[in-house]
Amino acid sequence: MTNAHGMSEERFEGLIGNLLRAGVILAAAVVLTGGVLYLAKYGAQPPQYHAFRGEPSDLREVSQIFRDAVSLHSRGLIQLGLLILIATPVARVAFSVFAFAAQRDWLYVSITLIVLAVLVYSLVSS
Amino acid sequence: MHATTLEFTLLIAGGSFLAGLLGALTGLGGGVVIVPLLALAFGVDIRYAIGASLVSVIATSSGAAAAYLKEGYSNIRVGMFLEVATTIGALCGAFLAARIPTAAIAIIFGAVLLYSAWASMKTEVDLAPEPDRLAALLKLDGHYPTPEGMRAYHVRGVPAGFGLMYVAGVLSGLLGIGSGAIKVLAMDRAMHIPFKVSTTTSNFMIGVTAAASAGIYLGRGYLDPGIAMPVMLGVLAGALLGARILPGAKVRTLRFVFNAAISLVAIEMIVQGIRGHI
Numbered sequence: 001m002t003n004a005h006g007m008s009e010e011r012f013e014g015l016i017g018n019l020l021r022a023g024v025i026l027a028a029a030v031v032l033t034g035g036v037l038y039l040a041k042y043g044a045q046p047p048q049y050h051a052f053r054g055e056p057s058d059l060r061e062v063s064q065i066f067r068d069a070v071s072l073h074s075r076g077l078i079q080l081g082l083l084i085l086i087a088t089p090v091a092r093v094a095f096s097v098f099a100f101a102a103q104r105d106w107l108y109v110s111i112t113l114i115v116l117a118v119l120v121y122s123l124v125s126s
Numbered sequence: 127m128h129a130t131t132l133e134f135t136l137l138i139a140g141g142s143f144l145a146g147l148l149g150a151l152t153g154l155g156g157g158v159v160i161v162p163l164l165a166l167a168f169g170v171d172i173r174y175a176i177g178a179s180l181v182s183v184i185a186t187s188s189g190a191a192a193a194y195l196k197e198g199y200s201n202i203r204v205g206m207f208l209e210v211a212t213t214i215g216a217l218c219g220a221f222l223a224a225r226i227p228t229a230a231i232a233i234i235f236g237a238v239l240l241y242s243a244w245a246s247m248k249t250e251v252d253l254a255p256e257p258d259r260l261a262a263l264l265k266l267d268g269h270y271p272t273p274e275g276m277r278a279y280h281v282r283g284v285p286a287g288f289g290l291m292y293v294a295g296v297l298s299g300l301l302g303i304g305s306g307a308i309k310v311l312a313m314d315r316a317m318h319i320p321f322k323v324s325t326t327t328s329n330f331m332i333g334v335t336a337a338a339s340a341g342i343y344l345g346r347g348y349l350d351p352g353i354a355m356p357v358m359l360g361v362l363a364g365a366l367l368g369a370r371i372l373p374g375a376k377v378r379t380l381r382f383v384f385n386a387a388i389s390l391v392a393i394e395m396i397v398q399g400i401r402g403h404i
Contacts, residue, residue: 013202017195020188028185028362035355043132055347078351082181086340088188089333096206112206115334118213122341
């Protein structure tokens with residue numbers, strides 16, 4: 001179905017699909033790199049996951065995760081990969097806002113903005 | 127039980143690979159297997175298990191979406207409209223997860239697991255013959271490929287579908303699963319959307335729903351890199367392999383055996399929850 005206002009549905013869907021796949025590949029690559037470094041450093045130690053401790057703040061806050069990842073801290077790098085993964089569907093929704101706007105579908109621009117607002121709230125509220 | 131972090135990580139990665147493979151082959155998703163696996167078999171705290179499961183759900187949903195979109199089944203408008211309900215639900219579910227005891231989470235998990243296993247055995251419903259005003263207003267009607275060419279369908283039951291999607295979102299945020307079974311229930315049963323469109327649109331929505339609660343889990347410190355790493359990579363690899371061999375696989379028997387196994391796991395979760403071991 002080609003829309004009178006430019007971008008066809010197929011092209012739109014193809015772009016979304018590629019965006020999602022690229023995000024997952026990038027996230028997996030970063031997590032894998034962090035994982036190798038993590039096992040090289042902590043692999044020989046006994047695991048401690050039976051009790052719940054919660055993560056320290058440097059593995060919870062976005063700015064801290066970036067700082068850790070840039071200095072190649074293994075756990076920070078894994079968290080950065082997870083953050084990229086979480087951001088991938090958010091990017092997809094943000095992209096959909098523009099795609100619906102290109103189709104002049106203002107109803108769906110509004111609906112998509114609501115979804116985007118909920119996602120952004122979940123990332124910044126905590 | 128396990129001597130080193132390396133062994134523990136490899137065991138979790140192997141288990142997650144199997145979970146992703148079986149989840150893709152049976153259509154139940156990896157999340158329903160990963161949480162009981164970590165909580166029951168590895169003794170991981172259920173909140174860490176849920177956090178790790180959530181990220182694996184995002185990975186499989188996003189990784190598979192590209193293929194589904196190409197086939198032309200997914201209905202992007204239906205997905206986006208219903209994501210309003212699932213993401214708000216997911217936020218509520220993630221907030222609830224911090225407030226109710228882990229034993230209660232385990233019991234709810236078992237109940238949802240039993241329902242999912244039962245629901246995946248059911249067959250399709252009839253398509254709606256007539257257009258519905260609300261659905262038309264929201265431009266939800268669509269068409270999908272069949273062997274006889276493109277076929278149009280009408281959507282109805284929008285309020286009921288929207289309400290069920292909210293529930294699916296709450297359970298996703300609370301339990302760390304994709305809630306695919308309840309999403310399909312909402313679209314297939316309540317809204318009379320063709321089965322194949324329901325399942326692919328559901329898969330497409332799962333990543334966005336899980337992202338809404340994963341943000342909360344990350345911020346609260348429920349995402350442990352040491353656990354999430356092998357789970358995410360293992361499930362993703364398993365799901366990719368599953369999607370590749372699915373067209374030629376004889377899934378009927380597999381699905382039956384898997385559902386029986388899932389039901390036993392569900393009962394074990396409920397028992398452990400009632401006894402207060404989780």
